[in-house]
Amino acid sequence: MKMLRWAGGVTRLDKVRNEFVRGSFKVAPVADKLKENRLRWFGHINRRGDDYSVKTALNILTKPRGRGSSLSTWWTRIEKDLKALNISPTTTQDRRSWRLRTRRPDPN
Structure with a gap:
């Protein structure tokens, strides 16, 4: 946003x-572009073979987090994005x- 303000001469x-x-x-808003890139990478990983190292790393079980508010992980963000768009992971x-x-294209 800072760059856009600078380019437009707006303070x-x-x-x-x-x-x-x-x-x-x-x-487009930065949050929408981040979601698009996250889902694009998820689709790329899902189309790879099962022996691909990143795909096997995604299947590693993680231990539950301790006290306090749980931090959002990449995997939980993907699940929320898929649920919001009502898309199945097999669609990849x-x-x-x-x-x-x-x-999500930029507005015209």
Whole structure:
């Protein structure tokens, strides 16, 4: 956001909302782009063979966390993203439909 403000010549003192600055440059929100990249990587990993090292590392059981608020892991974020989009992990095998359902283009 700081780079967009700098490029547009807008400072925080101008009291212009981030949504307006992002809309003037026609850029999608960073959170949406992060979700898109996370799901793209998940699809890439799921299409690989079962002997692939990263895929076997994802299947390693982790121990439960201690007291306090539990930190969000990459795997829990993926599960939440899939649930929000109502997508099954088996959809990754069909690359075209996976891309259509997970891609978030920049606004026009």
